[in-house]
Amino acid sequence: MAWIVLIISGxxxxxxxxxxxxxxxxxxxxxxxxxxxxxxxxxFGLGWAMRDIPTATAYAVWVGIGAALTVVWAMVTGDSDVSWIRILLILGLVACIVGLKLVDQGHS
Known part of the structure; x- marks a missing residue:
């Protein structure tokens, strides 16, 4: 449940x-x-999720989700240019977020 709250918070x-x-x-x-x-x-959600997820992992995932979605939203709405390099960098960020979740499975 903490991971779901963390994702929503991101x-x-x-x-x-x-x-x-x-x-x-x-x-x-x-x-x-x-x-x-x-x-x-x-x-509120970040604080609640950090009861069960280590601070370093929770914060990095929260920031990563927020940053990735902010850039994607800006590209979708036309506030930012769409380019293959941006898309690849966002995918790399998402891969890092998933990696942090995978290495922290023992704490959730």
Whole structure:
């Protein structure tokens, strides 16, 4: 269950990171509201997951999921260019996240 919560928290990280950029320095209301809600949900979930997952692994997985999804979302919405090198780098990041999960199986 901790891994599921951690994955959802990583997804929330991508939400708040994207909303932060869209808030234009907290001058736009709804992106700012989404940022605060996403940040709270992300941090709460990360903290909850870290009860069962070692800090180093949980944090690295959380950041990796958030970073990968933020870049993918930016490419899907046209805020960032799509290129094969970006796609390969994201796949490498995902492979590292999966690798961290595999080496930490004894702790979940």
């Amino acid at each position: 997804m929330c990280e991508a939400v708040w990171a994207t909303a932060l950029g869209k808030s234009e320095g907290f001058t736009r209301l709804w992106p700012s509201v989404v940022f605060v809600v996403g940040l709270a949900a992300s941090m």
